[in-house]
Amino acid sequence: MFGRDEKPSPIRLTVVQYVVLAIFLFLAYGLWRLQVSQSDYYSAAAERNRVREVPILAPRGKILDRYGRTIVDNYPSFTALLMRDSSRDLNSDAPLIAQGLHMDVKEVRDKIRRFASLPQYQPIYLKEDITPDEEAFVEAHKNELPELDTIMAYRRLYPRKGFLAHLIGYVGEVSEDMLNQPKFELYNPGDVVGKSGVELEYNQLLMGTNGSRQVVVNSHGKEVGEALDEKPAVPGKPLKLTIDVDLQIAAEEAMEGKNGAIVAMDPHTGEILAMASRPTFDPNDFSVRIARSDWAKLVNDPDKPLLNKAIQAQLAPGSTFKIIMSVAGWQEGIAQNLQVHCNGSANFYGRNFKCWVAFEHRVHGDVDLTKGIYQSCDVFFYTLAEKLGIDRIAKYATALGIGQRTGIDLPEEATGVMPSEEWKLRNFRQKWFAGETISVGIGQGATAVTPVQLIRAISAISTGGRLVIPHVVNPSNLPQGYVEVGRYTEVKNIPIDQNGWNTITDAMSRVLLPEGTAPSAHVPGIDIAGKTGSAQVVSLALRAKHQNNQDFAQNGWFVGFTPRRNPDIIVCTLFEGGEHGKLAARIATQVIKAYVDKQKRQPTSVAKAATSNRKVEIGALWTSSGEGGPADKLNGGRIQVDLSKKAPVLATAAPGLN
């Protein structure tokens, strides 16, 4: 018992004092650990906090046509941001912000709410791709709305109305799946890369390398002071295509309102001069993030606007295949002597196979190879097919590239199908029935080609056996070592008998004459050789029953070139639902005409010489008067003109004067 005044044990008091001392020594140790012992480490960490690398975006390379004309470019796009580190009440500013940025107030408030849970240093992206007046609004309100800011990025500017859309492709942010692939492992999330077309195929060239700036930032990411170090961005390199914009315009105009594809190529090199697919889409929709509803519309459209039909549509070639049949038949020594009588149909293996003339209540009569081509007689080619057998047909077709990818420098090319005994065994584990060969002879059955495959095969035939690899970029326009140059310039030679070549191409040039299947596509003054095809989608009988069903309509094909041997240009058209090849022919010949017209407008060699060395030598014939009359004598000579002296402008040389 002790009184109120007895103090607590002094020992215990002292213990408390020592405990306090121990605590303070503990804390002092804590300070020592950070400030003396590991001071360097923390100083470095402090530096890292405040010095940041800010990327300098590299603009993507432009895409040009073969003459250097710009097709795809970049434009600076501004995004409006809302910074959240200030003490301002964002919600009360929302109406003014919404008004200035032409947004709905509710939308602005929604965004503020959705971002509320994220760290404060993350700004809110209000609106992308703002217009100049919206930009001006942000600048003008720097005092009243300090939390509003803009950030710039380059965006792709594609031609309008889906011009060349499929070949060019579009860009987007690299996806997670892509990052996992070894091809893309050097890319970072958020990088903009090509997603289809040449944007994808040549992404490495177009992309460029971002630079960086070392800046001092505070914890809100706001730059403070000047940049410490700068590494400039390496802009992407421009890509020169083999496309000729003039021909492309002609091709797109010709395909207006129709579904299908059109390809124009240089038969000597394989350079693609024009390529269009319909229906098309607008790649500008993808530049800024594409709206989900727009994407769904594109993906669900039964006409498949995202498909590049020139390289991805795999359809029966129809009668265009007969040219390949002709070559096979000639090389095997059968076709040149084959004579057939066509009275509308023929029987093979117990089945009756009709010729298309039967539906017009006509007959072909006696048919040889030439007539078989320009009149597209089915009976002739049924017979030829039966005599050749599927394996010989497949041999020649495969040699000409049917059933394989052409190797064009665009992604996702389709392979097509060339049936054969081996093919059927491998894919269906069934034997080939001889009866199936018959329909293959006229380009039906299991045969499926892409327009670019077909044009390559026919091109080889037209040049007497020169099998090229179609491509959209000339490798000489690419930097050293970018691709294997040989890949596109390698040309295979398919042996084709000279006489066969002449006969077949002559027959093809009669297709557009009155006796042929596409006389309405004839263009005066141009020697076009070609072949029409009307490829059935369903059997003719079924088609006759459902005349009004557009889904059953035949596809119209046409492949044509000018001149008839060693041509300068070859064009292939696929007109989906066009019913007749002659309609496809009309489309193709429009492009050929555009090409020829353009050639005619080129300066002649005389004019070219005139511009380069100012001295021209021309040969001339003229008459002069003689004993017999005013135009009795014929004189010839060479005239040298020195154009360095300014002469009055004369009429340009007439076309064809060389």
Added chain:
Amino acid sequence: MPRNMSLRDFDWVLVAFVLIICTLGVIEIRSATLHTKFNGVHVKQMYWILGGFGGMLLMSVLNYQMLLEKVHWMYIGAVASLMSVLVFGQKYLGARRWVKLPGGNHFQPSEWVKLILILAVAKYFADLQNRELSWSDFVKAGAIVGVPMLMVLAQPDLGTALTYLPIAVVGLFLGGISWKQSLAIILLAGLAMPLAWHHLKDYQKQRLVSFMAPDNDPRGAGYHVRQSEIAVGSGGIWGSSSGSQTHLAFLPEPHTDFIFAAFSEEHGFVGALGVLLLYFIVLMRLTQNAQTAPDRAGTFIVMGVVAVLTFHILVNIGMVVGFMPVTGIPLPLMSYGGSSVLFMFLALGMVMNVRMRRFVN
């Protein structure tokens, strides 16, 4: 001034050191908030200090014996005020700590309750007749502190609730707790841990986790710990010339919870150690006042203040150097905040109260 007391009895030395610490605090607050939206709060802090000083004078005038006699009423009042917070309190930052008073002011009872608790505990142990604590004494002491603690815990305010503990601990220790009883507490605490963990709120759990492994989530919960360590460490021995972490807003709450980190960054090891020394001197001075107290109750009062002060310093500076998890407990006299400043000065007032009557019998 009653007779037998004079201004000389005022512990001017203590006041001097306290004011030095306060001044350093104000300077650091100003420096830390210079370019932020809190610019100018150091002026407010000075007003609080001034007010606190006045409160301290007032507190020292009242006779503490008189206060002790009324302590039962005050205790009831304290519990009632805590109850009112739970019932009427407004949620702010996810916790109910304040009650809105007419006139737009806020009233945070938990700080006042601390003062009353010190007095209550002092009275309780002073009245005990035995040299050692019986079990029933032990339990009763626990209840005195425990009840308000649980109420504060329910707000929820784990940090402040924990600051009541040292009062109990010191009281028990000086009151004559035996080894067995201490062991019992430790065992109980050990058993209660898992239960406590289960009842912790997510953010509290996260704070503990991030304390153990701050780099797991450097942008989230581990952020404060990491940033504080970086700020302090980059101060080196003499202080960082740029003070970048504080000034570029990498250090969170530089004027409140992390004021010591801001100070350490700017003044380095030398400065930080200096401040520690100042606090230590203050505490030793307080203990001296406890030793010269006229009676048992007085000793308990002063040691209660010592306990609370030490606990705050341990938890706050411990947090700043990365030894303790983030708790939101302010650094007395330096952290910006009216409640904390007022509490400290009133507590010091009570100490003055005891000291000035040391010759009275």
